[in-house]
Amino acid sequence: MARNxxxxxxxxxxxxxxxxxxxxxxxxxxxxxxxxxxTYLGLxxxxxxxxxxxxxxxxxxxxxTNRRGMDLVTNVFDEEALEELTGQMAVGHVRYSTxxxxxxxxxxxxxxxxxxxxxxxxxxxNLVNGLEMRKNxxxxxxxxxxxxxxxxxxxxxxxxxxxxxxxxxxxxxxKVKGAFSLxxxxxxxxxxxxxxxxxxxxxxxxxxxxxxxxxxxxxFDIIGAEHIRDxxxxxxxxxxxxxxxxxxxxxxxxxxxCVFEFIYFARPDSVIGGQNVQLAREEIxxxxxxxxxxxxxxxxxxxxxxxxxxxxFAEESGVPYKKGILRNRYVGRTFIQPTQEIRNLKVxxxxxxxxxxxxxxxxxxxxxxxxxxxxxxxIIRMMKEAGAKEVHMGIASPPVAYPCYYGLDTSRRQExxxxxxxxxxxxxxIGADSLTYISQEGLLASIEANGYGFCTACFSGDYPIGEGxxxxxxxx
Numbered sequence: 001m002a003r004n005x006x007x008x009x010x011x012x013x014x015x016x017x018x019x020x021x022x023x024x025x026x027x028x029x030x031x032x033x034x035x036x037x038x039t040y041l042g043l044x045x046x047x048x049x050x051x052x053x054x055x056x057x058x059x060x061x062x063x064x065t066n067r068r069g070m071d072l073v074t075n076v077f078d079e080e081a082l083e084e085l086t087g088q089m090a091v092g093h094v095r096y097s098t099x100x101x102x103x104x105x106x107x108x109x110x111x112x113x114x115x116x117x118x119x120x121x122x123x124x125x126n127l128v129n130g131l132e133m134r135k136n137x138x139x140x141x142x143x144x145x146x147x148x149x150x151x152x153x154x155x156x157x158x159x160x161x162x163x164x165x166x167x168x169x170x171x172x173x174x175k176v177k178g179a180f181s182l183x184x185x186x187x188x189x190x191x192x193x194x195x196x197x198x199x200x201x202x203x204x205x206x207x208x209x210x211x212x213x214x215x216x217x218x219x220f221d222i223i224g225a226e227h228i229r230d231x232x233x234x235x236x237x238x239x240x241x242x243x244x245x246x247x248x249x250x251x252x253x254x255x256x257x258c259v260f261e262f263i264y265f266a267r268p269d270s271v272i273g274g275q276n277v278q279l280a281r282e283e284i285x286x287x288x289x290x291x292x293x294x295x296x297x298x299x300x301x302x303x304x305x306x307x308x309x310x311x312x313f314a315e316e317s318g319v320p321y322k323k324g325i326l327r328n329r330y331v332g333r334t335f336i337q338p339t340q341e342i343r344n345l346k347v348x349x350x351x352x353x354x355x356x357x358x359x360x361x362x363x364x365x366x367x368x369x370x371x372x373x374x375x376x377x378x379i380i381r382m383m384k385e386a387g388a389k390e391v392h393m394g395i396a397s398p399p400v401a402y403p404c405y406y407g408l409d410t411s412r413r414q415e416x417x418x419x420x421x422x423x424x425x426x427x428x429x430i431g432a433d434s435l436t437y438i439s440q441e442g443l444l445a446s447i448e449a450n451g452y453g454f455c456t457a458c459f460s461g462d463y464p465i466g467e468g469x470x471x472x473x474x475x476x
């Protein structure tokens with residue numbers, strides 16, 4: 001018998017949240033390339049991956065200048081700030097943090113200096129053995145200034161027996177376990193590396209004679225760069241005046257790419273493994289329709305996360321698609337919430353059903369996922385108050401029943417509504433007339449990323465590295 005746990009905090013964000021986005025530039029042209037502005041634009045395209053902090057570090061002939069701030073990219077960097085950031089290389093970072101770690105000391109890029117030279121690091125992911133390694137380093141005299149996994153890597157580099165800083169970085173990456181897509185900048189090279197499982201995305205692009213590294217290809221589009229290829233799991237790429245070189249620093253393993261990149265995280269205009277994310281999400285919606293036997297008058301998406309799947313569902317099912325919920329584009333994360341009464345209206349302030357569209361209709365409401373159930377419950381209640389005859393809910397992912405230890409903020413299983421409740425119990429809790437999740441088999445069949453295998457641990461509990469190790473993770 002399942003224990004009926006339901007999240008009591010209506011103010012918790014009912015979404016998976018991803019940790020970071022990374023961007024790097026190596027300018028090989030003799031002409032002066034504005035690497036800071038390119039990085040600024042790239043980070044702006046990656047802003048969906050993190051809104052807590054932003055940072056850019058530039059390298060001007062071995063001299064590093066690092067600027068970080070606790071805000072959106074556009075607020076951290078103005079024209080004057082960007083003019084001060086000149087050089088031939090740059091590394092940038094945007095970060096999402098969990099509660100309690102929203103500190104400037106945790107903003108990236110992280111810049112360190114050791115006998116091996118100066119090093120800037122920007123990291124996306126979580127190290128599952130990060131806490132254990134941190135304790136070992138502290139016992140050997142290392143002093144930490146942040147709670148970042150990234151700083152663990154920096155200390156490993158400084159203590160490595162390898163004299164060359166890139167060899168030291170490679171040696172350090174062989175010691176860590178977990179998810180990391182990493183961009184590093186030394187005094188003369190730009191380095192990019194991906195963990196052997198390939199949990200998080202990382203791609204190489206080219207702009208004329210300059211090389212670009214980014215979490216997603218949408219960052220290439222904004223600056224007019226060409227997407228060359230994705231960096232492979234376990235691959236390290238070094239770019240310097242000798243050109244671009246690549247090698248595998250560890251045992252090659254099959255892809256365990258985070259399936260939620262296709263479901264929710266990645267921007268719809270990005271391409272991963274040769275597959276456009278928007279088209280993949282529409283196909284997920286079509287598959288959901290094939291697995292659903294519900295009569296409805298309208299297909300309505302939860303904006304904006306449910307729109308692509310709702311389009312595919314409507315196309316496959318023949319049920320008309322309507323935008324029956326308005327999203328207020330001008331309510332940001334810093335919206336002032338002075339009283340409990342106002343906080344309770346948070347979802348209604350952001351999302352408002354359009355009564356003339358949904359009144360008297362049987363609605364099939366589509367979203368990408370249910371994590372805690374708080375938002376779904378409020379949306380369904382608002383739609384019924386607006387006159388919807390029935391509200392059936394379809395979810396473009398299987399139930400999220402297990403925590404993620406590889407870079408998402410669902411490390412506590414007790415917060416997940418599907419952890420100990422059946423689909424029927426969840427349906428009853430959120431107030432829907434029916435609830436349909438896409439099957440895991442149907443989800444994976446909908447994604448055609450070339451050569452990619454997927455991590456589905458949040459659905460199945462089958463952890464590629466191990467649940468026990470994951471409990472010792474730090475933060476991105």
